[in-house]
Amino acid sequence: MLRNYSNSRTLGDNIRLGTLTAFTAGTINIASLLIFLSFTSNVTGHYAILAAEISKGNWTQVAVVGGWIFMFFFGGFLSNLIVISFNKKSKYLAHATPLVLEIMALLFVGIYGQFFYQKTLEETQYLVALMLFATGLQNGLTASISNFSVKTTHLTGTTTDLGILVSMFTHKKYRRNPELIARAKLLSSIMFAYVLGAVFSGLTYYYLEFRVFYVISFCLLIVIGYDFYKIHVRHFKTQYRYSKIYKKPTVLAYLYEKIHGEPKKEKTKEKRNLVFETKMQE
Numbered sequence: 064m065l066r067n068y069s070n071s072r073t074l075g076d077n078i079r080l081g082t083l084t085a086f087t088a089g090t091i092n093i094a095s096l097l098i099f100l101s102f103t104s105n106v107t108g109h110y111a112i113l114a115a116e117i118s119k120g121n122w123t124q125v126a127v128v129g130g131w132i133f134m135f136f137f138g139g140f141l142s143n144l145i146v147i148s149f150n151k152k153s154k155y156l157a158h159a160t161p162l163v164l165e166i167m168a169l170l171f172v173g174i175y176g177q178f179f180y181q182k183t184l185e186e187t188q189y190l191v192a193l194m195l196f197a198t199g200l201q202n203g204l205t206a207s208i209s210n211f212s213v214k215t216t217h218l219t220g221t222t223t224d225l226g227i228l229v230s231m232f233t234h235k236k237y238r239r240n241p242e243l244i245a246r247a248k249l250l251s252s253i254m255f256a257y258v259l260g261a262v263f264s265g266l267t268y269y270y271l272e273f274r275v276f277y278v279i280s281f282c283l284l285i286v287i288g289y290d291f292y293k294i295h296v297r298h299f300k301t302q303y304r305y306s307k308i309y310k311k312p313t314v315l316a317y318l319y320e321k322i323h324g325e326p327k328k329e330k331t332k333e334k335r336n337l338v339f340e341t342k343m344q345e
Contacts, residue, residue: 074245077213081249082256083286084205085215087279088198089260091169092216094275095194097268098176099187103194105217106135127188134192138199143207159287161204166280168197173276180273212246215253225250 092104102108109132116124142161149157172190180186202216214220228247231237238244268275 074249077209077249078252079289080205080209080286081213081215081253083282084201084213085253085256086260086263087282088201088216089257089262090264090275090279090282091194091198091260093261093264094268094279095191097265098273099191101187101191103191104198105219106132106195107217107219131192131195134196135199135202138196138201139203139206140199142200142203146204146207155290158204158208159290161200162283162287165197165200166283168193168200169276169280169283172197173273173280176273176276212249213253215257218254218257221250221254225254 088104092102095101095103109128113125113128113132116122116128141164145160146157149160172193176190180190198216202214205213205215225247228243228250231243232247264275267278271278
């Protein structure tokens with residue numbers, strides 16, 4: 064999900080990334096609505112509130128809402144900055160770091176809310192700002208590494224694009240276009256996952272309360288862990304096979320044998336080769 068970048072990504076990479084992150088975005092948005100009476104997975108409504116407060120001359124609220132919008136902007140900015148700065152060194156590390164920062168932000172909200180939250184206006188404003196920063200990180204990451212194909216914290220553009228695609232599918236020539244079909248699958252999966260996350264949050268919040276942010280963090284850990292397994296565990300096995308094929312010992316191959324033991328098939332092959340060589344000598 065995270066190891067591939069831009070046009071090298073497959074439809075499966077984008078769907079897996081899109082569904083999991085959209086689920087977390089839907090969960091975050093409804094949780095923040097129930098707790099703080101504010102949406103935190105997008106800033107469309109906040110721009111409207113900002114304009115309304117400017118027209119009223121309520122400059123304190125203008126500063127607060129403007130700060131919220133900036134935090135979402137800064138999250139996207141920081142996420143892409145990390146990706147483009149460290150992508151050449153390690154794609155996985157560059158792509159995983161924004162999610163780690165998001166997890167840290169959400170865990171802070173969960174822990175603070177569970178043990179210290181006094182329901183004051185100032186606390187609410189700061190926590191909403193932190194959650195907007197977290198979703199900005201997520202949206203910036205998914206858009207950046209997918210060449211803007213995956214955006215999961217809001218559904219305005221997704222719904223618009225899906226409506227356009229459905230209208231195109233009324234014509235036979237478009238229904239046979241594999242790229243359009245793949246795009247429709249991606250958008251549908253993101254929409255479904257977002258709604259599922261929102262429903263999950265609404266059903267479980269009254270039992271979990273601020274602990275729902277622990278569940279969200281766990282979902283993001285799955286995204287990070289999936290690629291960690293694909294890169295490191297599979298690489299571990301590949302190094303082992305390499306040493307057997309080319310008869311060149313490696314540290315990873317040595318550790319693999321110590322952990323798993325030498326496969327029986329390898330022993331059988333060695334015995335057969337030994338018997339064959341003996342017969343040839345005779």
